[in-house]
Amino acid sequence: MxxxxxxxxxxxxxxxxxxxxxxxxxxxxxxxxxxxxxxxxxxxxxxxxxxxxxxxxxxxxxxxxxxxxxxxxxxxxxxxxxxxxxxxxxxxxxxxxxxxxxxxxxxxxxxxxxxxxxxSAFALTEPGSGSDVANSTMTARREGDDYILNGEKTWISNGGIADLYTLFARTGEAPGAKGLSAFVVPADLPGFEITERLDTIAPHPLATLRFTECRIPASAMLGAPGQGFRIAMSVLDVFRPTVAAAALGFARRALDEALARVDSRHVQGAPLFDLQMVQGHLADMALDVDAAALLVYRAAWAKDTGTPRITREAAMAKLFATDHAQIVIDKAVQIFGGEGVRSGSTVETLYREIRALRIYEGASDVQKVIIARAARAAHQGDRA
Structure with a gap:
């Protein structure tokens, strides 16, 4: 339990x-x-x-x-x-x-x-711009009371089954991040197509989207022109801690499965739990789970209680919870031995599920950059 x-x-x-x-x-x-x-x-x-x-x-x-x-x-x-x-x-x-x-x-x-x-779906990633959102090349060209969409998005979750997409495209108000805008795009528009369904080690609906002279009304824009990057980052500020929470859920399940295993499995006439090395693994797993939970709910609490931006707290939660869930689940697989790599077993499924969480909504390496910059800014602020 x-x-x-x-x-x-x-x-x-x-x-x-x-x-x-x-x-x-x-x-x-x-x-x-x-x-x-x-x-x-x-x-x-x-x-x-x-x-x-x-x-x-x-x-x-x-x-x-x-x-x-x-x-x-x-x-x-x-x-x-x-x-x-x-x-x-x-x-x-x-x-x-x-x-x-x-x-x-x-x-x-x-x-x-x-x-x-x-x-619904969130269409941000492009073939040439994953973590580098500011490098987006998809365009939204103003034409009277409409915008005309051209370009591709890829690795879009719910791609192919979504009824609406929150889409980010370049409207050109300024170079880089300041030239992006956000739109709500229904899935049934002419000029919109699913060009590829993407298979992964943990199956989810994923697709590549293509827009060719796809016309949407200007009223489909979210916020103001050029606010797309700000909108995307604001949404990710809210949802990055939830990615960490999902990783925490996977880790808790792995720990639960491991705890049940060490009591039911016997080695040389004694429960697997009696091996001190196994106890060491369980201790590390329990520690990682609690540490991740503290970071997750600190970030969520900070956002809910009025902290304007939780970029640092969210990055810490996502980095630690996803990376350490991978470690916890790997230890569970080791404790299960051969059964741990049996296709379809609980811990094998968790092993496949956790890997993507260290990539999407900001890869672990990107979270380290965010944390380092925040630490430096705080240090320079203290000195000032």
Missing amino acids: ADTSYRSWPFLDEAHRDWARQVETVAAGLEIDHSDTDAACRRLVQDLGAAGLLQATASPDGALEVRNLCLAREILARHDGLADFAFAMQGLGTGAISLFGTEAQKSRWLPQTRAGKAI
Whole structure:
């Protein structure tokens, strides 16, 4: 049984604990058929919407409760990685609408996404610009009351099954990051196509998108022209701690599986737990889980209590939680021995699930740069 003692930490209150219990109940009742990933994600969005969990992923007043998002992702990830994915992508895809959308944009899309009746996606990455968002080459050309989209996006989660995409394109107000704008793009427009479905070691709906003279009304823009980079970073500020929370959920599940294994598996007539080296592995795993939880819920608490930007805290949480979840899961595989690499076993599935989290929404190496720059800026500020 997973440890829930962290929910009594001062970062969380009774409302968060009630929410966590609700998510646990829903997660335990989900039926997920992994033989068809697209169909499973569509069903998951419907089920999570019907259960009320997707209410947390978007807000008409722009007030996203990051602690609730983190709790939901941690719990769902502990139960099933695809359930976490379905929940998370609804939030990431509509985060910009919650934070920067007009009343018309919110009223059109958020009731549908929160009810699980429409699937959303966040289209930022391009073939030539992953972490380097400012190097985006996709264009949105103004033509009367419309914009004309041209270019490609790739590695887009929910690509191919989404009903709407939050899309970032170059409108040219200035060079680099200051020349990007954000748009809400329905999936059924002429000139928009899915050119490739991408397979990964942990199957999720992923695709490459192409836009060829794709016309959208100027009213589809989120915020003002040239605010795209700011919008993207604001959304990632909210959702990076939730990536860390998902990693935490995977790590907790791996620790739980390992703890059960060391009592049920016997070596030379004694439980596996009696080996001191195994005890050392378990101690390291438990330490990594608690340390990750502290960083995750500190970042979420800071955002919810009014810290304007949590770039540093979010980067620390994502870096530590994802990298150390990889370590925790690897130790669980080692404890399981041959069973740990059996295709479809719980720890083998976790081993495949965790790897992508160290890449998307800012790779681990990028998080180190962010943390180093923040530490330097704080030091120079102290000296001043």
